[in-house]
Amino acid sequence: MASLIGFYSLIFGLCLSLIIVFFSIKNFRNSSIFDKKIISLTFFQFFFVSLSFFGLIFSFINSDFSNETVFNHSHTTKPLFYKISGTWGNHEGSLLLWLLVLTLFIFLFLLKTKKQTKQYRNLTLLIQQIIIIGFFIFLIKTSSPFNYIFPVPMEGLGLNPILQDPALAIHPPILYLGYVGSSIIFSSTLAATSLNYISKEWAKHIKKWVLVSWIFLTLGILLGSIWAYYELGWGGFWFWDPVENVSLMPWLALTTLFHCILILEKRLILTSWVIILSISTFTLSMCGTFLVRSGILNSVHTFANDPERGLFILIFLFGLIFLSIFIFLFFHKSDEKNYNFFWLSKETSILINNWFMMYFLTVILIGTLYPIFLEVISSEKISVGPPFYNKLIIPFLIPFLFVMAIGPKLKWINSDLENKFFLVLFLIISILISYFIIKNFNGDFLINTILLSSAFYLFFSTSKDFLVRGFKNLSQNLAHFGFSLLILSILLNNIFSTEIITNLKIGETFQSEKIKINFESIKSKNIKNYDVIIGKFNIKNLNNNIEVLKPELRIYNQPNIVTSEADIKTNLFTDKFMTMNLVQNQDYFNIRYQNKPFMIWIWLSVLLISFGGIISLFNKRNEN
Amino acid sequence: MKTKIFYSSLIAFFCILFFIFYKGLQNTNIYTPNLETHDKDIPNFNAKIFSQKDKVVSSNEIFNNDKFYLLNIWASWCMPCRDEHPFLINLSNQNNLEIVGLNYKDNNKNAKFFLEKLTNPYKTIISDKEGLIAIEWGAYGVPESFLINKKKIIKRFIGPLNKDSLFEIKSIIK
Numbered sequence: 003m004a005s006l007i008g009f010y011s012l013i014f015g016l017c018l019s020l021i022i023v024f025f026s027i028k029n030f031r032n033s034s035i036f037d038k039k040i041i042s043l044t045f046f047q048f049f050f051v052s053l054s055f056f057g058l059i060f061s062f063i064n065s066d067f068s069n070e071t072v073f074n075h076s077h078t079t080k081p082l083f084y085k086i087s088g089t090w091g092n093h094e095g096s097l098l099l100w101l102l103v104l105t106l107f108i109f110l111f112l113l114k115t116k117k118q119t120k121q122y123r124n125l126t127l128l129i130q131q132i133i134i135i136g137f138f139i140f141l142i143k144t145s146s147p148f149n150y151i152f153p154v155p156m157e158g159l160g161l162n163p164i165l166q167d168p169a170l171a172i173h174p175p176i177l178y179l180g181y182v183g184s185s186i187i188f189s190s191t192l193a194a195t196s197l198n199y200i201s202k203e204w205a206k207h208i209k210k211w212v213l214v215s216w217i218f219l220t221l222g223i224l225l226g227s228i229w230a231y232y233e234l235g236w237g238g239f240w241f242w243d244p245v246e247n248v249s250l251m252p253w254l255a256l257t258t259l260f261h262c263i264l265i266l267e268k269r270l271i272l273t274s275w276v277i278i279l280s281i282s283t284f285t286l287s288m289c290g291t292f293l294v295r296s297g298i299l300n301s302v303h304t305f306a307n308d309p310e311r312g313l314f315i316l317i318f319l320f321g322l323i324f325l326s327i328f329i330f331l332f333f334h335k336s337d338e339k340n341y342n343f344f345w346l347s348k349e350t351s352i353l354i355n356n357w358f359m360m361y362f363l364t365v366i367l368i369g370t371l372y373p374i375f376l377e378v379i380s381s382e383k384i385s386v387g388p389p390f391y392n393k394l395i396i397p398f399l400i401p402f403l404f405v406m407a408i409g410p411k412l413k414w415i416n417s418d419l420e421n422k423f424f425l426v427l428f429l430i431i432s433i434l435i436s437y438f439i440i441k442n443f444n445g446d447f448l449i450n451t452i453l454l455s456s457a458f459y460l461f462f463s464t465s466k467d468f469l470v471r472g473f474k475n476l477s478q479n480l481a482h483f484g485f486s487l488l489i490l491s492i493l494l495n496n497i498f499s500t501e502i503i504t505n506l507k508i509g510e511t512f513q514s515e516k517i518k519i520n521f522e523s524i525k526s527k528n529i530k531n532y533d534v535i536i537g538k539f540n541i542k543n544l545n546n547n548i549e550v551l552k553p554e555l556r557i558y559n560q561p562n563i564v565t566s567e568a569d570i571k572t573n574l575f576t577d578k579f580m581t582m583n584l585v586q587n588q589d590y591f592n593i594r595y596q597n598k599p600f601m602i603w604i605w606l607s608v609l610l611i612s613f614g615g616i617i618s619l620f621n622k623r624n625e626n
Numbered sequence: 627m628k629t630k631i632f633y634s635s636l637i638a639f640f641c642i643l644f645f646i647f648y649k650g651l652q653n654t655n656i657y658t659p660n661l662e663t664h665d666k667d668i669p670n671f672n673a674k675i676f677s678q679k680d681k682v683v684s685s686n687e688i689f690n691n692d693k694f695y696l697l698n699i700w701a702s703w704c705m706p707c708r709d710e711h712p713f714l715i716n717l718s719n720q721n722n723l724e725i726v727g728l729n730y731k732d733n734n735k736n737a738k739f740f741l742e743k744l745t746n747p748y749k750t751i752i753s754d755k756e757g758l759i760a761i762e763w764g765a766y767g768v769p770e771s772f773l774i775n776k777k778k779i780i781k782r783f784i785g786p787l788n789k790d791s792l793f794e795i796k797s798i799i800k
Contacts, residue, residue: 070705151708153743156736159703298650312651320644327640331633378649 005069008057009148015050015105016138018043019131026128029120040127041112047134048105055102058147059089067158070149071095077160079531079559087171088161093295093311094147096174100291101137103182104130111186111211118207125193126186132325133185136318144311163532163558163565169229177222177249181287183215184252187259188284191277192326196333200273205266212263213619215283216256220612223249228605232568237501237579237596239604242388244299247370248290251363255283258359261352268414269349275356277334281326288319298374351409358402365394396453403456403489407463410478424466432458443497450497457493460486477621481614487607491600498599505590512593518542519595532558534567537582537591551580551595577601666779668772669762676729676751677738688750694723694799695774698748699760701732702740704768710786711744717792718747723799727751730760730768773798 022043029040058071062085067073075092076085089095108130115123141147165171190208194200226249231239240246259279262272293299296312369386376382408425436454440447464483471479502519504512512519520540527534535555542548554567564584571578579596668685675681689695698714700707718725727748729737732755754760763772771783773795780798783791 074705153739155702156739157733292647296651298647313648316644316647316651320640323640324637327633327636374650375646378646 004057004060004064005066005148005150008054008061009146011050011054011057012138012142012146012148015047015054015101016135016142018047018050019135019138022047023128023131023135026124026131029124041109044105044109044112044127048102048109051098051102051105055089055098058095058098059086062086062089065158067156068150068152068154069147070151071147073151073155073158075161076158077531077559078157080161080166081530083168083171084161084166084531087165090174091161091165091171094141094145096178097137097141097145098147099175099178100182101134101141103178104134104137104185107183107186108134108189111190115207119197119199122190122193122197122199125197126190129189129192130185133189133322136321140311140314140318144314160558163556163563164233166531166558167229167233169225169232173222173225173229176218176225180215180217180219180222180256181249181252181290183211183218184256184280184283184287186211187215187280188322188326191280192329195277196329198333198335200266200276202267202270205263205276209260209263209267210619212256212260213615216253216260217612217615217619219249219253219256220608220615223253224605224608224612227608231601232570233565237499237568237581237594237598239601242369242386242391244370245294247366248286248293251366251370252283252286252290254359254363254366255279255286258356258363259283261356265349265352271349272353274334277330281323281330285319285323285326288315288322292316292319293370299370346412348409348412348414351405351412354405355402355409358398358405361398362395365391396449399489400452400456403460403486406482406485407456407460410467410482411463425463428459428462428466429455432456432462440497450493454490454493454497457486457489461490477614477618479614480617481611484607484610484614487603487610491603491607495598495600495604498597500597502593502595504593505585506593507589507591516544517595519593521591521593532556539580539593539595541578541595549578551578553580553582555582555584572602574602575599668774668777668779671759671762673728673752673754673759676727676753677734683750683752688726688752689774689777691724692776696723696725696795697728697763697772697774698725699728699730699754699763699765699768699770701730701768702736703732704730706786707769708744710769710788711747713787713789713792714747715745717795720796720799723795724749728759728763729753731755731757 022040025040025043058069061069061072062076063082065072065076065078065085067076071092071094072088075088075095080088090099108127111130112123112127187208190211191200194204194208223246226246227239230241230246231237256279259276262275262279265272266276292312292315296315298312369390373384373386376384432455433451435458436451440451440454460482464479464486467475467479468483502512502514502517504519506512506519506521508521508524510521518541520542522538522540524535524537527536533556535557536552537554539551539553540548541551549571551569551571553569556565556567557563558565566581566583568579568581570580577596577598579598581594583592583594585592668689670685672682672684675683696717714725717723725748727750729751732753734753752759766784769786771787771791772779773781773783781794787795
């Protein structure tokens with residue numbers, strides 16, 4: 003029943019889309035009738051899509067296995083929370099979520115932009131509806147979440163155990179708000195370009211939408227990363243996996259776009275940057291969807307290998323790309339006449355860092371797409387791993403960090419460096435600190451020292467801004483301070499992580515100079531949807547402090563999969579991370595113990611970064 | 627002039643990108659091994675008969691004739707198995723072909739229900755709860771079918787049977 007309502011709501015939603023398109027085209031001829039009618043139509047569209055979405059959630063809660071999606075991704079013994087999160091833990095449901103966010107954003111956009119001209123709102127609506135119609139057809143035609151199966155199975159197949167995790171349950175909705183939220187930036191930029199509406203005022207109004215997407219995208223990536231750290235059991239937080247890359251690329255584009263818009267607010271320059279970045283943010287999100295959903299790349303997010311689906315998104319994606327190129331070429335009037343920069347000014351430093359960002363983006367794009375190219379051209383299979391990214395990105399991080407440290411201190415248009423004394427002092431202090439840190443520990447001396455100094459430099463200069471300027475420009479200080487903290491913690495984490503891998507029987511002890519690991523006991527327990535084996539380990543370090551870690555092996559009942567759950571003891575300075583795995587046909591367990599310094603600071607600093615964004619969003623002074 | 631070159635190269639770039647993606651879509655990244663199974667002997671195994679307690683048969687007992695056999699690996703949880711079911715029903719009417727089902731990692735209740743609703747094309751069904759027999763056969767997934775004659779594998783069909791494979795099987799067993 004719920005499935006039926008869900009399905010028909012989708013059809014209604016699609017019909018509403020067509021009606022809205024009809025009205026908004028009519029509005030072009032006579033722009034005075036852009037009235038409540040169209041807003042209420044968009045509201046009803048949003049309403050129907052939500053109805054459909056709740057229909058699906060309801061089928062999941064009820065374990066209605068006559069619905070194919072529910073059958074494939076749920077089971078009666080799942081806890082309620084994971085039944086609900088199973089709704090978007092699959093291809094069909096997550097596309098429905100896309101659609102929900104698309105309609106939500108255009109509705110909010112129309113509500114919030116009553117001050118803008120009707121023509122502009124109308125055209126934005128039209129472009130957004132084209133995207134919405136595309137997704138409606140995609141959903142209904144190739145991946146309907148409401149397929150009926152007969153005979154009705156007694157029991158479902160269950161949700162993949164590694165998806166049964168609180169962080170991952172809320173990761174898709176948050177990430178989607180960011181991903182799909184960029185669609186509204188895309189539509190409104192194209193509308194503004196074709197109406198020649200791009201101005202300082204436009205920049206002020208679009209800035210909020212950029213910020214909203216950016217905040218959600220940042221938090222979404224953070225959640226995914228935390229999940230990977232806790233659940234995948236490798237003890238890392240970023241693997242340069244294609245799926246992670248496709249979320250990082252829109253983030254880089256969006257961050258760059260945000261900085262360009264900050265300039266555009268002050269001076270009418272860089273409009274081409276703004277347009278191209280808005281287009282690329284959304285097309286990169288779409289491209290990401292294409293890559294992970296079509297099965298062209300393999301990953302946790304590849305729910306189905308269905309070429310028909312891939313082909314549909316591909317054609318749709320390129321349709322949008324060509325539409326935007328067309329609009330950009332024919333309507334955009336370049337602003338080169340007032341394109342003079344003084345070399346030492348805020349906008350120059352932002353522009354320099356934009357180029358760096360574009361470089362990082364290109365590296366990641368090539369790393370992600372090259373394997374596909376190579377396979378098509380020479381049918382050779384390769385995979386691009388962390389060394390590629392590290393080699394190409396890390397050296398360029400150094401000047402990037404320096405520019406980021408100095409840039410915010412400059413004034414708009416024309417500036418001079420003040421407080422040269424502090425700048426030099428900080429530089430010397432950072433180099434000294436890094437020198438002493440690296441000297442005592444690591445082999446790769448030169449690059450690590452320079453890298454660490456540049457990170458410390460940014461850290462000191464943002465901390466000083468924080469202390470001196472206080473609440474003036476708080477959002478920027480917070481975000482930049484967070485970023486410096488992030489880089490610093492990642493670096494220190496990388497340099498000082500240690501790892502012990504060994505096989506132990508119950509009762510045995512592993513001993514090295516610094517540490518003693520004693521495998522005390524195991525016990526087993528029954529929990530609703532899985533059985534669990536819990537190991538107990540005593541870890542004794544040099545100071546004779548004993549720490550107890552209890553990693554788990556979980557045997558899920560539906561589907562029947564064994565996962566290993568890390569036990570992590572976190573404090574301010576370091577994470578102690580332990581996983582155990584069964585060694586086939588023996589009484590040995592494979593133990594992996596890692597000491598990961600400053601892990602918590604990585605999460606906290608990303609939170610700080612997005613918090614900076616939130617403050618900026620609610621900062622009234624920014625609006626005037 | 628300069629801008630024209632720039633724009634056309636931009637469009638050309640995206641066209642090439644489209645082409646590459648399009649081609650890439652057709653290369654499925656599912657690993658497909660070489661199918662050198664022609665005239666290979668069938669593996670020997672002992673298996674429980676489906677839904678009968680403690681009744682065990684050996685492979686020699688099942689494939690004892692000079693007839694053609696089709697070993698079909700299936701499960702009630704497998705969606706493509708539902709798609710290929712009509713073809714199996716169609717084949718079950720052939721006189722010189724016996725269809726043997728291998729019920730793979732399945733729940734008895736679901737499997738029975740599946741057969742009751744969609745009718746049963748199998749002469750014999752063996753049950754493979756742990757998926758060990760499927761490993762002996764070197765199966766890649768569910769569904770998968772092996773055409774057998776004189777205890778040799780003549781042809782294997784990875785994935786669900788379709789019109790073409792139905793036609794092929796019929797022409798081989800004639």
